[in-house]
Amino acid sequence: MRKLNLLKAIIDFVWILALITIPFLLLFIGYLTSSNEPFDIPIKMNGVEITVLDLNAKIVLFFTTLSYIVVMYGLYLFKKLLQLFKLKIIFDDQIIFHFKRIGNLLIISGFLSGLPAFFYKVAQGEIKIEIRANPFLYLISLGLFFMVLSEVFKIAKTMKEENELTI
Template sequence: MKRLPILKTLIDIIFYLSVIPLIFGLPFIFLLGIMPDKIPLTLNNEVLSITGAERILFLLLILVGYALHVYALYLFRKVLQLFSRRIIFDDRIIKNFDQMGKAILTGTFIIIAPLIFYSLIKKPIEIKLGFSSILCTLGLGLFFMVLSEVFQMAKKIKEENDLTV
């Protein structure tokens, strides 16, 4: 557990830096609603041609997905705090791992839904094969859900071993 304080510090820094865009995101979206022509909205180096309510909804969905990712970081911080107190096989850790996975998966789907919708409507359909950060993020969400199940099984085995001793 020598590396745990380093990981905890790193996750704390990432969490606090991630909260900053979350705080300023809603006022920014409000400003975009007031002055849509002043701030161009780009996606993959391409200016988006959506305006008005579509643009605000697009950005609100991305902000909600981002907020779910920040929530997953918050839960991870809580898990690391429990680990630092040497609490390993606890229901809180199992629940947090499961919620982290669900938050990451839901947040990723909320983020990619408007992107896919925009791509289907405004751009020609193209299929690209390769490594994608979206696939990694989905894999990370599934990993935390599986980790929750593994901790649940380990807790059950530990309880059975404690009863036999």
């Protein structure tokens, strides 16, 4: 139970920091996308460095911000999931639903941030093959993990119900 409390404390801390940064991020991205003035500070998001704010860069910034908000909603659902675990609600439809929803959100977030960044690099002529860790792959993998976890909990719930009927 200590590990669960520690995980919940860490997630709560990250959640509070995210809530503080989201309004500033939205204002900053809103300013950048609506402004036609050149921005001299390079911006690096998800491994893509943006130095010139053309239409392609603004689209990438918009989708990356949207991806961040989707991940924050997934983090909110994860907080709810941990609260249910703390209440010892384990094999419940809510748990299965939250796992599946978090998985879907992480996959959507991966595509929202990965595809525009890829097309931006293509538009800039920066095609190169790199074998390295990629946030796109991490999000997709983590999303698939949560979806598999949802299926495991669904099977476990069914087995628990069948076991209770035989007793």
